[in-house]
Amino acid sequence: MATTQPAATDSEPQEPSYAPTDRTVPTRARERAAYDHALVHAILDESYVCHLGFVRDGAPVVLPTLYGRVDDRLYVHGSTGSRPARMAGAADDGRAEPGLPVCLTVTHVDGLVLARSAFHHSINYRSVVVHGTAHQVTDPKEKSTALDAIMDHIVPGRAADSRRANAKELAATAVLRLDLREVSAKTRTGGPNDEPEDMDLPYWSGVVPLRKGYDTLIPSADLAPGIEVPGYLSGL
Amino acid sequence: MATTQPAATDSEPQEPSYAPTDRTVPTRARERAAYDHALVHAILDESYVCHLGFVRDGAPVVLPTLYGRVDDRLYVHGSTGSRPARMAGAADDGRAEPGLPVCLTVTHVDGLVLARSAFHHSINYRSVVVHGTAHQVTDPKEKSTALDAIMDHIVPGRAADSRRANAKELAATAVLRLDLREVSAKTRTGGPNDEPEDMDLPYWSGVVPLRKGYDTLIPSADLAPGIEVPGYLSGL
Numbered sequence: 481m482a483t484t485q486p487a488a489t490d491s492e493p494q495e496p497s498y499a500p501t502d503r504t505v506p507t508r509a510r511e512r513a514a515y516d517h518a519l520v521h522a523i524l525d526e527s528y529v530c531h532l533g534f535v536r537d538g539a540p541v542v543l544p545t546l547y548g549r550v551d552d553r554l555y556v557h558g559s560t561g562s563r564p565a566r567m568a569g570a571a572d573d574g575r576a577e578p579g580l581p582v583c584l585t586v587t588h589v590d591g592l593v594l595a596r597s598a599f600h601h602s603i604n605y606r607s608v609v610v611h612g613t614a615h616q617v618t619d620p621k622e623k624s625t626a627l628d629a630i631m632d633h634i635v636p637g638r639a640a641d642s643r644r645a646n647a648k649e650l651a652a653t654a655v656l657r658l659d660l661r662e663v664s665a666k667t668r669t670g671g672p673n674d675e676p677e678d679m680d681l682p683y684w685s686g687v688v689p690l691r692k693g694y695d696t697l698i699p700s701a702d703l704a705p706g707i708e709v710p711g712y713l714s715g716l
Numbered sequence: 717m718a719t720t721q722p723a724a725t726d727s728e729p730q731e732p733s734y735a736p737t738d739r740t741v742p743t744r745a746r747e748r749a750a751y752d753h754a755l756v757h758a759i760l761d762e763s764y765v766c767h768l769g770f771v772r773d774g775a776p777v778v779l780p781t782l783y784g785r786v787d788d789r790l791y792v793h794g795s796t797g798s799r800p801a802r803m804a805g806a807a808d809d810g811r812a813e814p815g816l817p818v819c820l821t822v823t824h825v826d827g828l829v830l831a832r833s834a835f836h837h838s839i840n841y842r843s844v845v846v847h848g849t850a851h852q853v854t855d856p857k858e859k860s861t862a863l864d865a866i867m868d869h870i871v872p873g874r875a876a877d878s879r880r881a882n883a884k885e886l887a888a889t890a891v892l893r894l895d896l897r898e899v900s901a902k903t904r905t906g907g908p909n910d911e912p913e914d915m916d917l918p919y920w921s922g923v924v925p926l927r928k929g930y931d932t933l934i935p936s937a938d939l940a941p942g943i944e945v946p947g948y949l950s951g952l
Contacts, residue, residue, distance in 0.1 A: 503772075503775075503777075507797055507798060507799055508795050508797055508798060528839075529823065529825055529839065529841075531767035531769075531778050531821055531823070532778075533767075533769040533776035533777065533778035533819070534776050535771050535774070535775070535776050536739075538771070538817075539739075539771070539817045539819070539847065540769035540770050540771050540776050540777075540778075540817060540818060540819040541739075541769065541776075541819050541845075541847075542767050542768075542769035542776075542778050542819045542820070542821040542845065543821065543845070544821065544823040544841065544843050546839065559744050561743055561744055562743060562744060563743055581774075581775045581776060582776060583769070583775070583776040583777050583778040584778070585767055585778040585779065585780065587765065587767070587780040589765055591934075592870055592871060594870075594871065594874065594878075594949075595878070596878060596879055597878060597879040597881070597885070598863060598867055598875065598878045598879060598880055598881050598885075599881050599882075599885040599889070601867060601870065601874075601878070603764075603765065603782065603870075605765075605780065607780050609777075609778065609779070611775065611777075627834060628834075631834055631837060634828055634830075634837065634839075635828060635830065635924070638830065638837075639834065641919055641920075642830070642831070642832060642833060642834045642837070642919050643832055643833040643834060643914060643917055643919065644834055645833070645834050645835045646835075649833070649834075649835040653835070671934070671936050671937070672936060674936075678879060679938055679940065680940050681879055681940070682940065682943060683877055683878050683879065683943070684877075684935070684939070684943050684944070684945055684946055684949065685935070685936040685939060686933055686934050686935040686936045686939065687933070687934040688871070688930050688931075688933055688934075688949065688952065689930065689931035689932070689933075689934065690928070690929075690930060690931070691927075691928070691929045691930060691931045692926070692927070692928060693926075693927045693929075694924050694925065694926060694927060695924075695925035695926070695927045696925070697922055697923070697924055697925075698827075698907070698922050698923040698924075698925065699920070699921070699922040700907050700908060700910075700921040700922045701907070702915055703920070703921060703922065704915065704916050704917070704918065707918060707919070707920050708920070709920055710920055713830075713920065713924065716924065
């Protein structure tokens, strides 16, 4: 049958994706790695706690930290006195330029994969690993946008329904920006991959899916009278 | 009233705890830090996925990894071809001694802390950060114990109810050991700490507790007939 569909060309719109680098191509299980923006953003937007790694005196440090995303930028915040904030702000530690080399990792655990053999046990997960240099945000408008994004990662809609930071609080808060450039996602889904000769072994095998959710809200004891639970919380 | 209780002496049994170091005393919020074995072990034993940080070519790398605990030792495993395994096994990268300097972090998020002010938003969490040098486990007995511990962290009781690794599988699996020496826990609990002048603002404030659990088991499609769900799974 004749077709009028044009042949694929380089100018055809493609799924935008991050260019793989030496650091973002895994040494093994390469079929689990992905680079498209949509998947990376979806994994990042489903959480608000990342693990931020940096090097201090030659040794690694990994700290759990809140983050937010705006387009292709991630933001983390902390006290201006915190170690990563101070390290990102100054060219200390023998480094020639300001900015702090970091690795920012976000992981969702979706299920336990129980194989017949110990060897094939695994976890269903979705993770994103971002490599890059974190820089202090000094522009007040960008800082404000970043803080809103961090709030709205915790609970969408919350930034607009709270008192914005005042000048003193803003001065006490450091915001670091990390551009999404060197990024990869990694996912595992599905059941166990047992060896053919193990299929008849007398062990239960399958997946235990993890469930995440929210428990009953605990209002502050001193909540002013007449304040209802807002829709963005009752709908969680 | 007279008492026969002896005065406290240095020889009295004390809650065992890890000695704080420069790396395990936080620069701020020191009241959230703790060092006692019981709390550290409890936080570690409630999870099975850590974030393992190491330095590669001078830059940080943070990867989600399964782990297990046996007394004061943590174990992580991976393919013998994985980057951390290879780096821990050889004195490469300009380092004089074998072993890989790592930072291993485990985090539980327990609740969202919604304050009236953006500034006082927070997360209730429990985390453990371990600094040290990871070494390859070469002793077959220790390797086997470590792999059982990793399995039993995922689901207690599972190691004994699966086919143990055979010689070929053991040879393909690298196990790294990290001693619990330089360790701290950090926890936040309770409601928001709003400023006195913010208490009457018209924003809902309180804690959204997170709930974690398991969904209905998904047995493998090719499960041999007559295999019941074991007690350690039905009781999850």
